[in-house]
Amino acid sequence: MNQNTKQIINLTKKLIRFESTHDNFRTRKKIIEFVYQEFAECDVYVREIIYKNVPSLIITLQKTKNPKLFLNGHLDVVPAEKNDFCPGIIGHKLCGRGSGDMKTACAVMIEIMKYFSKVKEKPNIGLILTTDEEVGGENGIGYLLKKAGYSSNCAIIPDGGTGLDTVVMAEKGIMHIRVWARGISAHGSRPFLGDNAVEKLMKIYFQIKKEIPDIKKNQWKNSLNIGKISGGGAINKVPDYAEMFLDIRLANEKERKIVLQKIKKITDNFEVLVNGFYFEQDMKNKYIQDYKKTAEKEMGKKIKFIRETGASDARFFCEKNIPVILTKIDSGNIHGQDEWVDISQIEKFYNILKKFIISL
Ligand SMILES: [Zn+2]
Numbered sequence: 001m002n003q004n005t006k007q008i009i010n011l012t013k014k015l016i017r018f019e020s021t022h023d024n025f026r027t028r029k030k031i032i033e034f035v036y037q038e039f040a041e042c043d044v045y046v047r048e049i050i051y052k053n054v055p056s057l058i059i060t061l062q063k064t065k066n067p068k069l070f071l072n073g074h075l076d077v078v079p080a081e082k083n084d085f086c087p088g089i090i091g092h093k094l095c096g097r098g099s100g101d102m103k104t105a106c107a108v109m110i111e112i113m114k115y116f117s118k119v120k121e122k123p124n125i126g127l128i129l130t131t132d133e134e135v136g137g138e139n140g141i142g143y144l145l146k147k148a149g150y151s152s153n154c155a156i157i158p159d160g161g162t163g164l165d166t167v168v169m170a171e172k173g174i175m176h177i178r179v180w181a182r183g184i185s186a187h188g189s190r191p192f193l194g195d196n197a198v199e200k201l202m203k204i205y206f207q208i209k210k211e212i213p214d215i216k217k218n219q220w221k222n223s224l225n226i227g228k229i230s231g232g233g234a235i236n237k238v239p240d241y242a243e244m245f246l247d248i249r250l251a252n253e254k255e256r257k258i259v260l261q262k263i264k265k266i267t268d269n270f271e272v273l274v275n276g277f278y279f280e281q282d283m284k285n286k287y288i289q290d291y292k293k294t295a296e297k298e299m300g301k302k303i304k305f306i307r308e309t310g311a312s313d314a315r316f317f318c319e320k321n322i323p324v325i326l327t328k329i330d331s332g333n334i335h336g337q338d339e340w341v342d343i344s345q346i347e348k349f350y351n352i353l354k355k356f357i358i359s360l
Pocket residue numbers: 074101102133159
């Protein structure tokens with residue numbers, strides 16, 4: 001392991017120790033300030049922006065909001081047990097919450113920025129780090145790209161795909177909805193006097209499910225998950241209210257309207273909580289092709305273009321027609337216990353980034 005990789009691992013370990021979850025604003029602010037300090041000695045432009053309780057950091061090598069390339073990552077993580085925030089190394093794996101998603105990749109990008117801040121002719125690149133990807137990204141990268149005037153010709157987000165040998169060409173759209181049903185309460189011994197809201201809601205659910213049936217692992221179709229349901233207060237009472245939260249993933253952007261119409265036919269009692277843009281891009285794009293060539297040379301194998309069911313901040317770039325190189329350092333158990341990243345891939349990713357940036 002070279003000195004550079006050791007430094008990246010050390011930085012990653014420090015980042016993992018921050019419990020930068022959604023409900024922990026102060027820690028998310030602290031991790032952004034920590035990275036700010038990392039650049040204290042560097043000749044770069046750094047800005048911290050807090051929008052709706054979401055701290056973000058923008059580092060550029062030239063004084064611009066529109067560099068050629070933006071590297072982009074998020075420093076927030078999903079909740080975990082206390083000891084998941086204590087990083088550890090087992091064999092070739094660095095473990096801990098955020099190791100795979102995506103503090104190691106952020107550490108690589110921070111070191112890349114430091115490296116290029118010291119070269120004679122600085123490339124026109126930047127790094128954006130946000131802290132709300134896990135809750136939709138709207139006030140982090142969403143705000144910066146849509147309202148704050150930031151953009152670039154191309155972006156790299158190491159937060160998608162299955163490894164460094166993959167680049168994502170499409171991600172499903174998101175629609176999160178809340179559906180509710182009202183009834184009439186009565187004593188549990190006299191259900192004939194009431195109108196059971198839970199029963200009504202269950203019927204609605206199965207009607208929706210008929211429209212969005214279960215799919216198999218590799219089927220590119222709409223999917224439905226009932227993530228949360230509640231209703232009723234006591235076993236001997238007919239409930240007068242019930243609600244459920246549905247996570248619908250869309251196979252393409254047209255499906256959004258179609259699915260909405262289908263649900264409207266079933267019930268009026270629903271609201272859309274989150275709309276996430278469907279992401280698909282033209283992989284013949286010059287930046288993506290150049291990256292592919294660079295990565296293939298470094299990896300010594302073919303890069304595959306894949307489609308992914310999950311969503312990421314890439315969709316905000318896609319909405320602005322900015323090509324995104326969405327890839328990932330090999331990792332596993334993302335969002336689960338014993339999350340890990342393959343440290344043997346760190347150097348490869350660093351080298352790919354370095355060579356790609358030089359070729360820009
Ligand atoms: Zn992520």
